[in-house]
Amino acid sequence: MKTAAYLRRFGISGRGLVVALPYLWLLLFFVVPFVIVLKISFSDIDLAIPPYKPLLEWVGKNSLAIKVDFNNYAFLFTDRLYINAFLNSIKVAFISTVLCALVGYPMAYGIARSKPATRNLLLLLVILPFWTSLLLRVYAWIGLLKANGVINNVLIWMGVINEPLTLLYTPFAMYVGIVYSYLPFFILPMYANLEKMDWQLLEAAEDLGCRPWQAFYKITLPLSRNGILAGSMLVFIPAVGEFVIPALLGGPNALMIGRVLWDEFFSNRAWPVASAVAILLLILLVPFMMWYQSVQARESAGAR
Amino acid sequence: MRPFAQQKGKHLMGSVRRMAILVLGCVFTLSACGNHKSASEPAPGSADTDSGKVLNLYIWSDYLAANTLSDFEKQTGIKVHVAYFDTNETLETKLLAGSSGYDVVVPTASYFERQIKAGVYLPIDKSKLSNLKNMDPQLMSKVALHDPDNAHGIIYTWGTNGIGYNGKMIKELLPDAPLDSWRLVFDPAIASKVAKCGISVLDSPAEMMRAVYSYLGKDPNSQKPDDLVQAEAVLSKIRPYIRNINSSEYIEALANGDLCIAVGYNGDVMQARDRAREANKGIEIKYSVPKEGSILWFDMLAIPKDAPNKVSAYAFLNYIMTPQVIADVSNFKRYANGNTASQPLVMDSVKNDPGIYPPLEQRQKLAVQLADSADQTRAITRVWQKFKTGQ
Amino acid sequence: MTTSGGAAVKSAPWKDPSARPYVQVDRVTKAFGDFKAVDDVSLKIYKGEIFCLLGASGCGKTTLLRMLGGFETPTSGKIFIDGEDMTGVPPYERPVNMMFQSYALFPHMNVEENVAFGLKQDRIPKAEIKERVATMLDLVKLGDFAKRKPHQLSGGQRQRVALARSLVKRPKLLLLDEPLGALDKKLREHTQFELISLQDKLGVTFVVVTHDQEEAMTLASRIGVMNHGEIVQAGTPSEIYEFPSSKFVADFVGSVNMFEGKLIEDEPEHVRIASDDMGGTIYVSHGISAPPEAIVWAAVRPEKIFMSTAQPAGTDNVVRGAVQDIAYLGDLSIYLVKLPTGKVVRVTQPNTSRHAEAITWDQQVYLSWDATSPVVVTR
Numbered sequence A: 001m002k003t004a005a006y007l008r009r010f011g012i013s014g015r016g017l018v019v020a021l022p023y024l025w026l027l028l029f030f031v032v033p034f035v036i037v038l039k040i041s042f043s044d045i046d047l048a049i050p051p052y053k054p055l056l057e058w059v060g061k062n063s064l065a066i067k068v069d070f071n072n073y074a075f076l077f078t079d080r081l082y083i084n085a086f087l088n089s090i091k092v093a094f095i096s097t098v099l100c101a102l103v104g105y106p107m108a109y110g111i112a113r114s115k116p117a118t119r120n121l122l123l124l125l126v127i128l129p130f131w132t133s134l135l136l137r138v139y140a141w142i143g144l145l146k147a148n149g150v151i152n153n154v155l156i157w158m159g160v161i162n163e164p165l166t167l168l169y170t171p172f173a174m175y176v177g178i179v180y181s182y183l184p185f186f187i188l189p190m191y192a193n194l195e196k197m198d199w200q201l202l203e204a205a206e207d208l209g210c211r212p213w214q215a216f217y218k219i220t221l222p223l224s225r226n227g228i229l230a231g232s233m234l235v236f237i238p239a240v241g242e243f244v245i246p247a248l249l250g251g252p253n254a255l256m257i258g259r260v261l262w263d264e265f266f267s268n269r270a271w272p273v274a275s276a277v278a279i280l281l282l283i284l285l286v287p288f289m290m291w292y293q294s295v296q297a298r299e300s301a302g303a304r
Numbered sequence B: 001m002r003p004f005a006q007q008k009g010k011h012l013m014g015s016v017r018r019m020a021i022l023v024l025g026c027v028f029t030l031s032a033c034g035n036h037k038s039a040s041e042p043a044p045g046s047a048d049t050d051s052g053k054v055l056n057l058y059i060w061s062d063y064l065a066a067n068t069l070s071d072f073e074k075q076t077g078i079k080v081h082v083a084y085f086d087t088n089e090t091l092e093t094k095l096l097a098g099s100s101g102y103d104v105v106v107p108t109a110s111y112f113e114r115q116i117k118a119g120v121y122l123p124i125d126k127s128k129l130s131n132l133k134n135m136d137p138q139l140m141s142k143v144a145l146h147d148p149d150n151a152h153g154i155i156y157t158w159g160t161n162g163i164g165y166n167g168k169m170i171k172e173l174l175p176d177a178p179l180d181s182w183r184l185v186f187d188p189a190i191a192s193k194v195a196k197c198g199i200s201v202l203d204s205p206a207e208m209m210r211a212v213y214s215y216l217g218k219d220p221n222s223q224k225p226d227d228l229v230q231a232e233a234v235l236s237k238i239r240p241y242i243r244n245i246n247s248s249e250y251i252e253a254l255a256n257g258d259l260c261i262a263v264g265y266n267g268d269v270m271q272a273r274d275r276a277r278e279a280n281k282g283i284e285i286k287y288s289v290p291k292e293g294s295i296l297w298f299d300m301l302a303i304p305k306d307a308p309n310k311v312s313a314y315a316f317l318n319y320i321m322t323p324q325v326i327a328d329v330s331n332f333k334r335y336a337n338g339n340t341a342s343q344p345l346v347m348d349s350v351k352n353d354p355g356i357y358p359p360l361e362q363r364q365k366l367a368v369q370l371a372d373s374a375d376q377t378r379a380i381t382r383v384w385q386k387f388k389t390g391q
Numbered sequence C: 001m002t003t004s005g006g007a008a009v010k011s012a013p014w015k016d017p018s019a020r021p022y023v024q025v026d027r028v029t030k031a032f033g034d035f036k037a038v039d040d041v042s043l044k045i046y047k048g049e050i051f052c053l054l055g056a057s058g059c060g061k062t063t064l065l066r067m068l069g070g071f072e073t074p075t076s077g078k079i080f081i082d083g084e085d086m087t088g089v090p091p092y093e094r095p096v097n098m099m100f101q102s103y104a105l106f107p108h109m110n111v112e113e114n115v116a117f118g119l120k121q122d123r124i125p126k127a128e129i130k131e132r133v134a135t136m137l138d139l140v141k142l143g144d145f146a147k148r149k150p151h152q153l154s155g156g157q158r159q160r161v162a163l164a165r166s167l168v169k170r171p172k173l174l175l176l177d178e179p180l181g182a183l184d185k186k187l188r189e190h191t192q193f194e195l196i197s198l199q200d201k202l203g204v205t206f207v208v209v210t211h212d213q214e215e216a217m218t219l220a221s222r223i224g225v226m227n228h229g230e231i232v233q234a235g236t237p238s239e240i241y242e243f244p245s246s247k248f249v250a251d252f253v254g255s256v257n258m259f260e261g262k263l264i265e266d267e268p269e270h271v272r273i274a275s276d277d278m279g280g281t282i283y284v285s286h287g288i289s290a291p292p293e294a295i296v297w298a299a300v301r302p303e304k305i306f307m308s309t310a311q312p313a314g315t316d317n318v319v320r321g322a323v324q325d326i327a328y329l330g331d332l333s334i335y336l337v338k339l340p341t342g343k344v345v346r347v348t349q350p351n352t353s354r355h356a357e358a359i360t361w362d363q364q365v366y367l368s369w370d371a372t373s374p375v376v377v378t379r
Ligand SMILES: Nc1ncnc2c1ncn2[C@@H]1O[C@H](COP(=O)(O)OP(=O)(O)OP(=O)(O)O)[C@@H](O)[C@H]1O
Pocket: C032, C037, C055, C056, C057, C058, C059, C060, C061, C062, C063, C064, C101, C211
């Protein structure tokens, strides 16, 4: 009690702490790492520990020199590689998002319309894969897709094909992997949105002359717009930086910005350039994140 | 240097993922991924005083004999905390970030060389290593190309890069295929004919560039931009014939006949050979070191400068150089060691396996892979990106 | 309490066995699991009627209405609309519109778009849609709110939008689920009146669900009183009020004094009941069909009881009591009179004179009623 009173004298109260906690979290896990990465992105590469030069340096006795190197950023525009990688990542993320929406919407819809008891089971099944590591799951896909993998063997056994299909290390495999991995991120917000839906509206629409599909198109779809947007952002934003799945399932020609960043960091040991790529990626994604935020705000305000 | 590459690929991505989180984690507050940190990693630097009672070892997974560590603990009373890495990049990142807390690490020589230049390692006080006399002077002199005077480390194991192949499949397509030459992969006239049965190369730009240089008859460690241009031309011509660019998948693919040619590491190809034999489907995998020359690699034992338990680290290095200890590693893990005194203790089946201990005439064609300059590294990476993606 | 009834149906087709019902509910049951929400209901509703379903909350009114609308499939039985079997006919193919109890307004459309929705669905020319929507919005007094979204409206305004939306399509059969519940008294009466005139104009048949008996009385040509999923009585408002067929109906529709007693005289043209409840005998000037000595209930409406300080003549239908409570309502007053038996009787007296000799608290009074007033029910 005494300590509480003591803390309050400094304006620290339990409630204040609760409010401050998210900010503390953000500071610790977003702002600080971001500032560090930003700092590295402005420094010069060095063969040392750490492998970049400090921004601040004592020169002479009383003077502190700041050396900010913008070349790491300029460099990214000298070679088409980086632009192409960005564009390609966005393309892959976009296609993946569309596929996730096409697969995920009906699933979310089905779950939202099922009985409450089944609903929990279905949601559990959607989340279940998260209990296993992403890597293991992607490896499982390799087992399914490879030349003598499950899918090919089943197809050959059924007599559909004679020669194994080349599935693995193709864009197809990559999209399968991404869609599979990110689907829950679409389904969950989509479900949360559809679950709030007043299904009587569909009855009202049918009563006013809509066939079920018309009612879906005119009522359900526009009303679930925020859910679609939220789910899409949750898929799109991380998918832009996705690297593991294209690396494991896609062909070698899948040029992703995540891979380029990896190469910069590990192959070239160019931490500053890698950081610059990361910062640019962030800047690129900020508009999408802000959009997502506004969609979320609208969604929780309940206005459609 | 590559025990269990199959696992390695998996962990490679794990570590990459970890790294991506490190770099981008701040970006993606929505990050999709779980935490892939392996549970086995002990807290590095768990002993804060150099009491000589603890050792923090960071080594490739599956790279020790079953009794290596337990015997060391029994003999010395030093408790070993062991953690495993799966790529040189993981190790290097930890070392370059500083304060890794490890006492002994196991880098591959080309990485080791650059890390020495970055000031990562403790210069070894050789007077503290009584078993240093057991080491093979010839191999040590090769390592000295990376580390002058062998000042920073000792050899743990060594091996070669070469070509793993399925002779029967190749012969069906091209009866007179040159199985002992880089032409098999890099000559478009030949590669185009054998491409049908599947060619795979390592996804390792620096190592692959050495192979191309050897094929072109150039110094494998050439830093000349001109040479790189020529290498790029070679690579671009054979790109259509390369099925896989991957450093781990080829083991299984070779073993079950999905590939007939794989540029790879001797240890991995041996593993493919053994698997093919076990499967008993008539697939015979062989390993060759191309006659134009190839790479000799070393995995080193070294002590980071900021190692918290240097006394234990010296004790461990000296222990590993005991003939029986390193012979056990070779016998059980089937890697060549650089310890002359241990050779009588190495089993014949290991010693006489040309895939493990290359015959003399092969050894003479081998060169070490010296570290590239930062610019050369970037240039090679770029050429490799172009090769892979066509961009 | 009005008992006039607002029925637009001047004739009484339900009395004509040859008349063809517009809606026929034939032994319909709807079960949710073991629970029968609607239990073996049969009904005939005729063209131009305003049929009110009246009943307590949870008695199955909405469920019955939803089966008419096609949103619920009967577990057994059949529904015919305009002679056609509706089994398997989806809502969008029924000549029916429904106003939902929860309004079910489309939140992403404004008032105008909501009302126009059904017309657009029918591909009616734009100009006509515009005109009909405007007319309808004027009718429900929402002309100024055309551009508002539902969440910007009050409960009553939403209800009016819902009403407008179901009316604008001019369906042959309109199902209204508690259409006026959220309106204030004035607006409710106005809208009731509008509904009746609309019904006159358009010849629509209405089925209106309500739990407000006064509303049912005002609107209905006939009322179906529901209890536990069954229609316990269907009839004109005055039939329901004056001739309730059961204790439940008598009690549910209006207020009533219920005296339990034993049948002591059972003649074709009169009966006499000895009621311990009342502490006297009740003489009823019509016969009933019940076994001798049966336990029956005599229901006497409060307004049919006379109250006096002087003792009336006769012994039947007279009882003495003390005024326990008085509620002055302006046009009339309600008296609660406690009988020696302990039973409290409710009496209403019109305040015919401004300075009447007032009956006050604790005063001893006599209560009496005509022999025609009690309704005797056996269940
Ligand atoms: N889908 C359903 N599943 C199970 N029970 C239901 C369902 N719909 C209605 N019921 C039950 O059927 C009974 C009748 O419901 P209904 O909605 O018809 O009542 P109501 O007469 O309209 O009541 P209110 O005046 O409160 O609207 C209620 O007990 C209700 O709980």
